[in-house]
Amino acid sequence: MPNKDEITAAIQAIEPFKQSDELFKSRMAAHARVLSVEKGQVLFVNQDEADKIYIVLSGWVKLFRETLDGTQAVIDIIPKNHMFGETSIFEDCIYPYSAEATETSELISLPISLLKDGIETDPKLALAMLSSMAKYRKQQDREIEHRTIQNASQRIGCFLLRLIDQDQQGPVSIHLPYDKTLVASRLGMQPETFSRALKKLKDATGIDVKGATIHMDDVQQLVRYSCAACSAEFPCKDLKASAY
């Protein structure tokens, strides 16, 4: 269980809160609740009334929407030190997606009303929220671009590049942050498509895949293959800004 200082540090570490005033952060910390959730536990459902925002302290939370027949579209997988639920402020306080822990996770919940008040009274916080929203918008733009231009193997290559220190020279080993089925759904692929595309990526680039560990002698193997079908150049700012 995190103590008060750790909770304050977690709030302070959220990008748009960094520049906000101290009073706002101490009010947030005072109203923070810590939650331990099991794998599969649902935090809220798409279209629920939004009264809280969440910060992930450990584990992973999947944001998704479902059609009537149960087909799922994964919107994002939120890692630790990131927030979710905050955009509902601009959606009449209705969550625009469902949230489910994909493994045992520890979270902080904060009253959404405090963030709302903060944005209305602290121009610095409003600007920081705008800037963070613009960054996310750019990432989504890039995602839509990739779904247009890149094939499935190139998209997996791009996903792997996000997990690497981009200035790294020589051999690199990557561990997938969560299981392959979840990586597939994060990338909007059926598990079979993902397996086939991963095999094709191996054949095309010579990377070595053993379970959840991927090894390559040189990052350029992936860069040449994936970044050719992207309008950005490697190393790219969008990857660095990415949530993974």
Place this chain on the structure above:
Amino acid sequence: MPNKDEITAAIQAIEPFKQSDELFKSRMAAHARVLSVEKGQVLFVNQDEADKIYIVLSGWVKLFRETLDGTQAVIDIIPKNHMFGETSIFEDCIYPYSAEATETSELISLPISLLKDGIETDPKLALAMLSSMAKYRKQQDREIEHRTIQNASQRIGCFLLRLIDQDQQGPVSIHLPYDKTLVASRLGMQPETFSRALKKLKDATGIDVKGATIHMDDVQQLVRYSCAACSAEFPCKDLKASAY
């Protein structure tokens, strides 16, 4: 050539500017420049330094990015009474895409520095920009969802539904707002994929396609087909908020 009142009205009509203070709007109007551009004219290129934002008065402007080998990803097609270029404020004033008129168009350009000053000094404008950014983010979320769940024909159906007054009963005729090649690239499809998918949509729903005009006896023909593969229900708020 629009007169001063028409320019002021166009600025006033941009969603996030509606609630901003009068001084800001009159400064914007005083610095507005009207541009007439030909089909194919490029306004700026991805990664150019951003000094202006634009409002479309008539015509259409395509936002896109290109890979080194010239493959294009269309990000959006901006219709009249909508703005573009404004998110570069949060990208160190670098345009995150290229912009090209897809037909003869009339535009207003405004100095980006005025919008920047406005956001920093007028909390109402900052909030309105946040809200508009959140709306766009939700539409992108939906777009990514559709590219995951819907097949090409369902996505064309969804595109057509955006062009309709959703409360309409009985027979409906739709005219495509721009040519089919552009609709295809807006939807991230190759022209051949688009043609095949449109034919499949015709066969599955019984809609009638003649050139750029589409006719159906009842909107439900499309709703049953496309909205089954979407987490939102028809009539949906996202469609109503859409730029088309």
